[in-house]
Amino acid sequence: MKFSILRETLLPELQIIISVVDRRQSLPILANVLFNSTGQGFSLTATDMEVELVASKDEPLGSTGQVTIPARKLLDICRSLPESAKLEFDASKDRVQLKSGKSRFSLASQPAQEFPLTDIEDFPVNFKIAQGVFRSLLEDTLFAMAQQDVRYYLNGLLLEIGPEKLRAVATDGHRLALKEVDISSNVTDTLQIIVPRKGVMELVRLVGDTEDPVEVYVSTNHIRFQIGHIRFTSKLIDGKFPDYERVIPKDSGNHMIADRETLRQSLNRASILSNEKYRGIRLEVKEGSLRAEAQNPEQEEAEEVIQVEYSGDPMEIGFNVSYLLDAIGAIKTEKVNVVLTDANSSCLILPQDESQCKYVVMPMRL
Amino acid sequence: MSITPRWPRMIALVDMNAFFASVEQLDDPDLRGRPVGVTNGLQGTCIITCSYEARRYGIHTGMRLREARHLCRDFVQRPARPQRYARVSQNIMDALRDITPDLEIFSVDEAFLDLTHCAHLKGTPESIGRDIKHTVFSVSGIHCSVGLSGDKTTAKYAAKRQKPNGLTIIPPDRARDVLHDVPVTELCGISTGIGRFLADRGVTTCGDMAKLPIGVLGKRFGNPGRRIWHMCLGQDPEKVKTHVDSPKSMGHGKVMPPNTRDRDTILMYLLHMAEKLGYRLRRHAMEAMHFFIGLRYDGGWLADRFRTDMPVSDSRLLHRLCHYFLANYWHGEGVHQVQLTALDPRPAGQQLELFAARSTESSGAHGVVDRINERYGEFTIAPAVLLNRSSMPNVIAPAWKPYGHRQTIY
Numbered sequence: 001m002k003f004s005i006l007r008e009t010l011l012p013e014l015q016i017i018i019s020v021v022d023r024r025q026s027l028p029i030l031a032n033v034l035f036n037s038t039g040q041g042f043s044l045t046a047t048d049m050e051v052e053l054v055a056s057k058d059e060p061l062g063s064t065g066q067v068t069i070p071a072r073k074l075l076d077i078c079r080s081l082p083e084s085a086k087l088e089f090d091a092s093k094d095r096v097q098l099k100s101g102k103s104r105f106s107l108a109s110q111p112a113q114e115f116p117l118t119d120i121e122d123f124p125v126n127f128k129i130a131q132g133v134f135r136s137l138l139e140d141t142l143f144a145m146a147q148q149d150v151r152y153y154l155n156g157l158l159l160e161i162g163p164e165k166l167r168a169v170a171t172d173g174h175r176l177a178l179k180e181v182d183i184s185s186n187v188t189d190t191l192q193i194i195v196p197r198k199g200v201m202e203l204v205r206l207v208g209d210t211e212d213p214v215e216v217y218v219s220t221n222h223i224r225f226q227i228g229h230i231r232f233t234s235k236l237i238d239g240k241f242p243d244y245e246r247v248i249p250k251d252s253g254n255h256m257i258a259d260r261e262t263l264r265q266s267l268n269r270a271s272i273l274s275n276e277k278y279r280g281i282r283l284e285v286k287e288g289s290l291r292a293e294a295q296n297p298e299q300e301e302a303e304e305v306i307q308v309e310y311s312g313d314p315m316e317i318g319f320n321v322s323y324l325l326d327a328i329g330a331i332k333t334e335k336v337n338v339v340l341t342d343a344n345s346s347c348l349i350l351p352q353d354e355s356q357c358k359y360v361v362m363p364m365r366l
Numbered sequence: 367m368s369i370t371p372r373w374p375r376m377i378a379l380v381d382m383n384a385f386f387a388s389v390e391q392l393d394d395p396d397l398r399g400r401p402v403g404v405t406n407g408l409q410g411t412c413i414i415t416c417s418y419e420a421r422r423y424g425i426h427t428g429m430r431l432r433e434a435r436h437l438c439r440d441f442v443q444r445p446a447r448p449q450r451y452a453r454v455s456q457n458i459m460d461a462l463r464d465i466t467p468d469l470e471i472f473s474v475d476e477a478f479l480d481l482t483h484c485a486h487l488k489g490t491p492e493s494i495g496r497d498i499k500h501t502v503f504s505v506s507g508i509h510c511s512v513g514l515s516g517d518k519t520t521a522k523y524a525a526k527r528q529k530p531n532g533l534t535i536i537p538p539d540r541a542r543d544v545l546h547d548v549p550v551t552e553l554c555g556i557s558t559g560i561g562r563f564l565a566d567r568g569v570t571t572c573g574d575m576a577k578l579p580i581g582v583l584g585k586r587f588g589n590p591g592r593r594i595w596h597m598c599l600g601q602d603p604e605k606v607k608t609h610v611d612s613p614k615s616m617g618h619g620k621v622m623p624p625n626t627r628d629r630d631t632i633l634m635y636l637l638h639m640a641e642k643l644g645y646r647l648r649r650h651a652m653e654a655m656h657f658f659i660g661l662r663y664d665g666g667w668l669a670d671r672f673r674t675d676m677p678v679s680d681s682r683l684l685h686r687l688c689h690y691f692l693a694n695y696w697h698g699e700g701v702h703q704v705q706l707t708a709l710d711p712r713p714a715g716q717q718l719e720l721f722a723a724r725s726t727e728s729s730g731a732h733g734v735v736d737r738i739n740e741r742y743g744e745f746t747i748a749p750a751v752l753l754n755r756s757s758m759p760n761v762i763a764p765a766w767k768p769y770g771h772r773q774t775i776y
Contacts, residue, residue, distance in 0.1 A: 346718075364716050365716050
């Protein structure tokens, strides 16, 4: 199989798919990218057996066939060749000869038929969503996902697909993030799936801020996204997400309404002197004002006082300040509404006059 | 005299003389004036400490019992009573805290006092030194040696100069001269290894240090190395640490009979450590998620780190971990030591959980059992498997502190 390709055509595609190529692989073939050339065009595929990325282009390369090439080495070579260089490939049994101008490389290859591809299956569920909308759905929730928790089903993002709504929920057991957007899908009953953390992080990188659509396909074990010429497939986590609705408090507690940016900045300043490990901060709310106080093990202290709208009973409550900052950081409205019940109950953080997202944070005992 | 330019800092080291032996002589008048040595139980063969009467015969800490008896026919052996020593020590430390709250408990029988802030209320260094000695004696009946200077190292060196019952004052501006001819290895914290490193570079006495660039020590030993350089010149910058840092890890270990191969015995040792660790975590309102479990054999350690799904302090859950460890890591090797350590102890129950999955099944029972054992002694009530546990007495750890997580007798 012989073909040639321009550096400018190959490099951007390699840069997209390289992120799923693990630096240390369990199977040697996973260090390779699968080059597939058909009459209509060519595609590059990389996988770590959990997520798979395919970049396809409608440019026929002349000859057809399949070959695997070490991905990182190919990227490094491609990157360091001069602009507009033409790369000529000549693939034989276990070698790939690469020529460009006066440069020659001989790379090891592995049999293309051994490259593990996601089995083609039936995707009974599908819907479309604008890239910008989908991106904000991910960005505004993913920070609450657990990391390497023994409760493996928390190490991912719950997608709840309804006929007209798509909801994303993430929780690490201490705080929870929820956001909902409108879609039109072909499901009749609401479907819950969990996309693993790695898939979510990869996805948010691939999705742009545009109105262009993402096509989403769901099977029993996989979710697939078609984003322009990129096809991304991830395995799903086989587990049951906890009953999250049970832990979202009703908004019947005491409402504290604050200017989002003022609140964020003062918590951020106070957090500098909170315990680096536990990040505890003490909040004192009373009529018209909020006082935030942080202390570290060196007995250094920070105090911030801001004006808020609050008319409930005075209250003292402790939090991990990072959880509060994550939630406030995801809110876009000018004001933020913090619903407090008592020092041992979860608090609800909402954008004002908008019901698309909800953040729940459990307090700390300080 | 108050704090003057002569005394920019004033630090005292209080060192209880022959502490364990002194407590024995205090509690049993028959022992006063006699050569007494303390060993770890009556099985112990090594002298932990001995009275000044015994020292006159050439007996010293670390000496074998047999050798001591050989030197002195009237030598009296006493088994250590760590709980009692801890109580006396705690009384002394509480009384010293009335002199100044800026107190660092250095070990069970040593404390640093930072007198910088209260010296102007207390008179001359001599009167402060006498006040400390009087205070210690009046609450405990035990004599101590006091060293007073402008930094910790010189104060500690000063306290060593007159024992027992001494008071040595080295004004800060004299410290450099006093230390000039002292061998570097006599200072606290300079091991023979560092001593060799220094001797290779021509430094044997503290005075020699001035010739060596500080960077040489910094490069080899980092900041502790730089500190050593200042120490030798009578300017130890170290502060008196008035609070105990939160623990980086918390663990228990025990030596077993050599070449133990009986599964039930090994399990019992592991569970014994699990009970001790669980109790200690609970007592200090801590919990942990990462644990080290190890069995030592001739080829090294059979060991691994384990992670629990939630932070725990429940001994039962630690038991389960020990069972799992023994079943999967031990394959009949003859072992001679066990170790169980919580690697990330943290304050318990600080962060509340959204999904109340935390098991509370045995927390009530633990509370009751812990209270019974606090009142009637360790393992008064304990799991039945521990009935035949090791009877080696607990020993007092060098890092013992009367408050906080170090208040433990292993």
